[in-house]
Amino acid sequence: xxxxxxxxxxxxxxxxxxxxxxxxxxxxxxxxxxxxxxxxxxxxxxxxxxxxxxxxxxxxxxxxxxxxxxxxxxxxxxxxxxxxxxxxxxxxxxxxxxxxxxxxxxxxxxxxxxxxxxxxxxxxxxxxxxxxxxxxxxxxxxxxxxxxxxxxxxxxxxxxxxxxxxxxxxxxxxxxxxxxxxxxxxxxxxxxxxxxxxxxxxxxxxxxxxxxxxxxxxxxxxxxxxxxxxxxxxxxxxxxxxxxxxxxxxxxxxxxxxxxxxxxxxxxxxxxxxxxxxxxxxxxxxxxxxxxxxxxxxxxxxxxxxxxxxxxxxxxxxxxxxxxxxxxxxxxxxxxxxxxxxxxxxxxxxxxxxxxxxxxxxxxxxxxxxxxxxxxxxxxxxxxxxxxxxxxxxxxxxxxxxxxxxxxxxxxxxxxxxxxxxxxxxxxxxxxxxxxxxxxxxxxxxxxxxxxxxxxxxxxxxxxxxxxxxxxxxxxxxxxxxxxxxxxxxxxxxxxxxxxxxxxxxxxxxxxxxxxxxxxxxxxxxxxxxxxxxxxxxxxxxxxxxxxxxxxxxxxxxxxxxxxxxxxxxxxxxxxxxxxxxxxxxxxxxxxxxxxxxxxxxxxxxxxxxxxxxxxxxxxxxxxxxxxxxxxxxxxxxxxxxxxxxxxxxxxxxxxxxxxxxxxxxxxxxxxxx
Amino acid sequence: xxxxxxxxxxxxxxxxxxxxxxxxxxxxxxxxxxxxxxxxxxxxxxxxxxxxxxxxxxxxxxxxxxxxxxxxxxxxxxxxxxxxxxxxxxxxxxxxxxxxxxxxxxxxxxxxxxxxxxxxxxxxxxxxxxxxxxxxxxxxxxxxxxxxxxxxxxxxxxxxxxxxxxxxxxxxxxxxxxxxxxxxxxxxxxxxxxxxxxxxxxxxxxxxxxxxxxxxxxxxxxxxxxxxxxxxxxxxxxxxxxxxxxxxxxxxxxxxxxxxxxxxxxxxxxxxxxxxxxxxxxxxxxxxxxxxxxxxxxxxxxxxx
Numbered sequence: 019x020x021x022x023x024x025x026x027x028x029x030x031x032x033x034x035x036x037x038x039x040x041x042x043x044x045x046x047x048x049x050x051x052x053x054x055x056x057x058x059x060x061x062x063x064x065x066x067x068x069x070x071x072x073x074x075x076x077x078x079x080x081x082x083x084x085x086x087x088x089x090x091x092x093x094x095x096x097x098x099x100x101x102x103x104x105x106x107x108x109x110x111x112x113x114x115x116x117x118x119x120x121x122x123x124x125x126x127x128x129x130x131x132x133x134x135x136x137x138x139x140x141x142x143x144x145x146x147x148x149x150x151x152x153x154x155x156x157x158x159x160x161x162x163x164x165x166x167x168x169x170x171x172x173x174x175x176x177x178x179x180x181x182x183x184x185x186x187x188x189x190x191x192x193x194x195x196x197x198x199x200x201x202x203x204x205x206x207x208x209x210x211x212x213x214x215x216x217x218x219x220x221x222x223x224x225x226x227x228x229x230x231x232x233x234x235x236x237x238x239x240x241x242x243x244x245x246x247x248x249x250x251x252x253x254x255x256x257x258x259x260x261x262x263x264x265x266x267x268x269x270x271x272x273x274x275x276x277x278x279x280x281x282x283x284x285x286x287x288x289x290x291x292x293x294x295x296x297x298x299x300x301x302x303x304x305x306x307x308x309x310x311x312x313x314x315x316x317x318x319x320x321x322x323x324x325x326x327x328x329x330x331x332x333x334x335x336x337x338x339x340x341x342x343x344x345x346x347x348x349x350x351x352x353x354x355x356x357x358x359x360x361x362x363x364x365x366x367x368x369x370x371x372x373x374x375x376x377x378x379x380x381x382x383x384x385x386x387x388x389x390x391x392x393x394x395x396x397x398x399x400x401x402x403x404x405x406x407x408x409x410x411x412x413x414x415x416x417x418x419x420x421x422x423x424x425x426x427x428x429x430x431x432x433x434x435x436x437x438x439x440x441x442x443x444x445x446x447x448x449x450x451x452x453x454x455x456x457x458x459x460x461x462x463x464x465x466x467x468x469x470x471x472x473x474x475x476x477x478x479x480x481x482x483x484x485x486x487x488x489x490x491x492x493x494x495x496x497x498x499x500x501x502x503x504x505x506x507x508x509x510x511x512x513x514x515x516x517x518x519x520x521x522x523x524x525x526x527x528x529x530x531x532x533x534x535x536x537x538x539x540x541x542x543x544x545x546x547x548x549x550x551x552x553x554x555x556x557x558x559x560x561x562x563x564x565x566x567x568x569x570x571x572x573x574x575x576x577x578x579x580x581x582x583x584x585x586x587x588x589x590x591x592x593x594x595x596x597x598x599x600x601x602x603x604x605x606x607x608x609x610x611x612x613x614x615x616x617x618x619x620x621x622x623x624x625x626x627x628x629x630x631x632x633x634x635x636x637x638x639x640x641x642x643x644x645x646x647x648x649x650x651x652x653x654x655x656x657x658x659x660x661x662x663x664x665x666x667x668x669x670x671x672x673x674x675x676x677x678x679x680x681x682x683x684x685x686x687x688x689x690x691x692x
Numbered sequence: 693x694x695x696x697x698x699x700x701x702x703x704x705x706x707x708x709x710x711x712x713x714x715x716x717x718x719x720x721x722x723x724x725x726x727x728x729x730x731x732x733x734x735x736x737x738x739x740x741x742x743x744x745x746x747x748x749x750x751x752x753x754x755x756x757x758x759x760x761x762x763x764x765x766x767x768x769x770x771x772x773x774x775x776x777x778x779x780x781x782x783x784x785x786x787x788x789x790x791x792x793x794x795x796x797x798x799x800x801x802x803x804x805x806x807x808x809x810x811x812x813x814x815x816x817x818x819x820x821x822x823x824x825x826x827x828x829x830x831x832x833x834x835x836x837x838x839x840x841x842x843x844x845x846x847x848x849x850x851x852x853x854x855x856x857x858x859x860x861x862x863x864x865x866x867x868x869x870x871x872x873x874x875x876x877x878x879x880x881x882x883x884x885x886x887x888x889x890x891x892x893x894x895x896x897x898x899x900x901x902x903x904x905x906x907x908x909x910x911x912x913x914x915x916x917x918x919x920x921x922x923x924x925x926x927x928x929x930x931x932x933x934x935x936x937x938x939x940x941x942x943x944x945x946x947x948x949x950x951x952x953x954x955x956x957x958x959x960x961x962x963x964x965x966x967x968x969x970x971x972x973x974x975x976x977x978x979x980x981x982x983x984x985x986x987x988x989x990x991x992x993x994x995x996x997x
Contacts, residue, residue, distance in 0.1 A: 603997060619992040622957035652997075653907045654954040 025124050025165075028174050030067055032161040033124055034060050037115070039157045040131045043138045043147055044108055049093045052105075056112045063115045074116050082113055104137050121165055128165070131158045143333060145541045156185050190580040198573040200566065201550040219257050219302060219448055222269030223427055223471060232404060232425070232500060234466035237296065238450060239304055240539050242461035244290040248306075250452045251496045252342065254472065254484065255304040255464060257449035259321040261358050263438075265366040266413055268431055268446045274358055275319040282322065282481075284308065286343025294335045294542050301326045303336065304449060304464075307484065308344030313337055314551070320355075321445075322346050322482075335547040348481035351443060359443035359476065367435060369415040374439030384442050384477050388485060391433055395490040398422065400429070402492035404504055426495075429487035430471040443476040447484070452499045459536040467500050467510070598665040599652050602672045606644070609676050623649050640675040647671055694951055697897065700748045700888040701949075707744040707881045708737050710868025714861050716949060717966050718745060718833075722894075723901050723945035726856020726938060727812050727832040729797075729970065734837060736861045739793060740878055742833040746791040749894050750887035751829060754789035756808075758800035760843065764807035768817045782819065787811055790827045790891075794834040798844040808832070809851050829894055849971070856938045857963070858970035897948075904944040905954035909997075913957055914939055916994045917964070921972060924993075927986060928973045939967050957996040964991060 025033075038056070045053055065071040074082070086109045087097065094102040111130050118124050135154050138147060160181035164174060219231070241255075259275065260268035285308075293304055303316060303324045313336040316324050324338060351359070362371075381387040401423045409416045414432045417424055424432075430446045437444040451470035453462035472486040489496045495503035504510040548556075557564050561572055607617065615633060617626045627645040631638050647668050697719075704715045718741060721728045730738045739755070746753035756767060769785030786792070787808070794808055811817050812832050816825045834855070836847070852858075864872065875881070889897075914936055922930025940955075942963040947955045965987035972986045 617997075620961075620994055620996050622961055622996040624956060624958045649956055652909045653956045654905060656905045656907050656954075 025067075025118065025121055026167070027067060028177075029121070029124065029161070029164045029167070030063070032157075032164040032174060032177065033115075033118075033127060034063070036128065036131055036154075036157045036161040037111070039154050040134050041108065041112075043142070043150060043154075044104075044134070047141060048105060048108070049089075051089065052109065052112075055109065059112045059115045063118065066116075073119065079113075079117070082116075086110065086113065100140060104140065107137065108134060124165055125162075128158055128162050131161075143546050145538060148541075148545075152185070156181050159184055187584055190584070191577065194573070194576045194580050196548070197553075197556070198569065198576055200569070201553055219300070219469065221258070221300075222267045223260055223431070223446065223448060224267045231469040232467045236466045237535075238464045238466050238468065239293055239295040240461050240463055240542075241291050241293045241304075241453070242459070242543075247455055247460070247462060248289065250498060251489075252306075253450075253452050253462065254307065254447075254470075254486075255450040255453075256307060256309075256323055256447055257302045257304050258323060258447075259474070260446040260448055260471075263362060263431075263435065265363045268427075268434070271358060274355065274445070275321050275323060275325075277320040279318045279322055280320055280347045280352075280355075281349055282308070283345045283348060284341045285345060286341050289340045289342070290337070291340070292335060292337050292543075294333060294539065294547065295330060297330055297332050297334075299329050299331060301329050303330075305338045306340035306342055308341040308346070309338050310340075311336060311338045333542050333546050335543060335549075345480065346482040347476065348479060350478075351476055356443055359445050360438050360441065362435065362438050367412045367414040369412070369419055370432070370436055371439045373418070374436045377436070378440045384475070385480075387440055387442065388437065388475055388477070388483070391436060392485060392487060392490050395429065395433070395487045400424075400491045402426075402488065402495060402503060404510075426488045427471045429491065430473050433473050433485075433487045437473070437475050445474050447472050447474050451496060454499070456532045456536055456539075458532055459539055461539060463535060599648065599668060602665075602668050603648060606672050606676065609679065613679065613682070623652075634679070636680075637675065637678050640671070640678055644668070644671040644675045696889050696893060697949065703748045703885050703888055704741070704744045707878065707885060708741050708861075709872050709875075710864045711737070711741075711861055714859050715741065716946075717857060717859055717963065720942055720945040720949055720963060721857045722749070722829075722831055723897055723948065724856060724938070724941040725898055725901075726942065727834070727854065729834050729836060729852070729855040729858040730861065731836045731838050731858055731970075732861045736863070737878075738833075738835045738861065739795065740882065741861070742791065742793040743882055744885055745833075747882070747885045748888050749791070749829075750890045751790035751831070751894075752827070753791050753793070754786040755793040755795060756786050757795045758797050758804065760799055760801060762800045762804045764804050765819075767804060767807050768811070768819050771820050780820070782822070782824075784824070787817060788824075788826065790829050790831065792830075792832045794832055796837055797834040798836050798846055800845065802845050805845065805847065805851065808834075809854055812854055829891065829898070849973075852970045853932060853934060855970065856942060857966040859966055901941065901944050901948055904947050904952075906940060906944060907954065910943070910955045910957065910960065911940070913960060913994070913996060914943075917960075917990060920990060920994050921968075921986075926975060926989065928975050931968060931971055935968060935971050939964065942967050961991055961996070 037060075041056060062071060062074075066073060086106070090102050090106050090109065091097055094105060096102050097106070107130075111127070111134060114123075114127050114130065118127055132155070135151050135158070138151060156178075160174075160178045163180045163184075164177035167173070167177060239255075258270050260270055261274045262269045262271045289306060291306075295303065303326055305311070305324045307322070309322065309324050310318065311324050315326055315334065316336050316338075317327055319325055324336075326334065326336075347355075377387055377390060381390055399422060402425070403423050404425060406424045406428060407421045409421070414435045417428050418432050418436075427446075434444045434446050448469075448471050450464045450468040451472070452468050453464040455461075456463055470488070472484060472488065474482045474484050476482050486496065492503050501510045554564050557569055561569065563569065610616070610630070615630065621629075623645060627641060630641050630645075634641065651664055651668055701712075701715060701719060704719075705712055708715060718728055722745070730741070732738055742755075743753060745751075756762075765785070767785050767787050769783050769788070771780040771782050773779075774781045792808075797805060797808070807817075811826060812830075815830060816823055818824070837844075863869075917939070918931045918936045921927045939960065943955045943959040946959040946963050947953075950959065952959075968990070969987045974986055
């Protein structure tokens, strides 16, 4: 490697290709001018190579640096944090092109490129990106190889081939390290990158919000059950309770979820399942009723939810056990909870309050009142729709008595209002209902359009009871999902004509979609989800230990096992030649080597012969016979192989020579050799 | 004819004492139809060698002393106006001889150097629009003085590449120098040398060189050597195809002088240092041409068999 001298043209081409390949996955996140900056840097560097322009001076460099810093600040609003830091790194990586004078500078650019490949995974861990980044690594390695080529032998295709071979050789080592290398926790925590708004459950709900969510075909989470998958109608995925009502919005109150879980009596059969969520940047997790989890990342809350300890910044897998028949808070509510779950804003929805008072008069028993309400929803001409009418000031009044058209949020909100007005503690539960079973992987896919809201009412002796007014109006929504429920209206995913879930009726397309989703799920579960917990589980199961010292030894042994064949292949002795002359030569020399006689580096056959005759004067005639024959056969013939008789003669002479060779070198012979 | 060749070698050895290897390489160079560059200190016998060679081979001989004011016309010849016939008459320069000694070639300006080197490459000269062929065995021995480089114009790599071999005579051994001092003066010895070969015989020998067998094994060896210089990180650049052609031709000539009908690796190794050392430059030595160490490195590095 030359430390001085110019960067050859081919190497520069490789470098520019490598740079664009490395930058490509990051560009969509960045403002448009970043691409323009890269193009101008590349153009400038090409012009430098063509000796049209010079390298930038110190002043222009300082200006460029300031422009970059200001650019990062204006687009990210800060210079601190992961997004800004990565953007700054990328921009400086581009500017480094203009400082790249010698091959050593180019090395710095390539090493930076490897680092930038890694940073892309902070924002995205999809299977596509993983494969693409393998390709990026390959291009970087090829650029590295290209940089090491001499000007006389500068073949870009060869650099690529060498790079591919190097990458292929590294794969076994990569697998061993992936499985065995300890997952060390981060040394410092970084803020979650890319926390831009995404669709998902929000902490508050106005009538119509959930209907918006139902227009999205994005995936919310996947769940795989240890046993059979429960029926669609039983899959009520609870995410959060909404307890505070301001006359229009239902919102989450930390008072009802801050503490540890209240009293509960586990009942009924237990369901064990694992859930993999995507990065939602919110702490909500999903579980069925009566959930408990021993996962370290998971908290249990007072309203019997599970939630993550911090907002979920990357795909997360956790295990939950649920017993949906359990009784929650059966022995009574504490006064604070009771007050929260009964509170209503002053002066809103007078008609609903009047109706609640009327119901209270006719029904003494709380359970009967709840049942009466459900029956009301069932009997009256309520209509389940994704296109509800806009509501005015008294939303519940208007919905219950005038429009009677709405989505689950309208029904749940209105029912909770009436129950509270009638003095029954109740709350809205937001989450998802149902899900699509993927028969390939035997798991449930829950999309954003499965978002749902329902009601929990507290009844003495029974605790919190889940009731779903939507089921009274549109049972097909609960039995078979939103698409079936909206069949008549045609409003399922009407804003996203290309969403995969729309095409469930086309058989092969749906199969492909589910197969692809299965691949993604396995990727998340087995590759991304292979975190410290699962690794320890793996060690316990296969190695029978979680002692780090022993695992370290296993790691070393596995690396040795993987690398040994590679090393043997690379360091294998010279290829066995199929030329009989060469074979005879090699065999004789191997035999002589055992005697301690070895040709010098680059020694010709006649010189070697002369030294051998001096060392083994007793075998002079046999030595001369073999060597004369060998030289004559190898160098006296032009073109083609000599005929068989001659080569077998050579073999005979070699055997004759080897027969008369001594077992040990006579003393003094080595002195002659030196 | 081989005997005549051996006789010729012996005759030159009589004049230039104790330099058998250099003499043999110089003869091999002539047989391979290549030009020779001798780089050595003054007084080491460069001129003696070239004169002895010319006499033994029965070649016409001219010596051109290169100086900084030498002009191309001084080498090639000029047209002079003849008053009697009222026309230009070409007066051929010293280059129209079979063996030229270009003494201290690096003292002349590049313009004059290239006049000579072009003639070497083309085998003909063009003066005043008329192309004139040079004599058929045409052989140039150029000398260079490696010290006192002030006021000289070093030959660039492209022109060094035109010389098949570069030799260095070096000091004679003590015994050789003793007999040199005790014996007759060089001039007398030189006059005593009789032509052993004639032009036709030399021509026939030169024609026989390409018929020496070079097997695939030997070609592979040469290819290994050449590609090693191209790929290694030790040389600034690799050997050119002209160098590999020259290496093969010189090896064949060497094999012929060994009375062998085919080339063996030892032949290649014998000629390799003088054929490649002036074409290589070590990366650690950006200004020099001391390729001798590189040739040795190359021989040790590449397996011969």
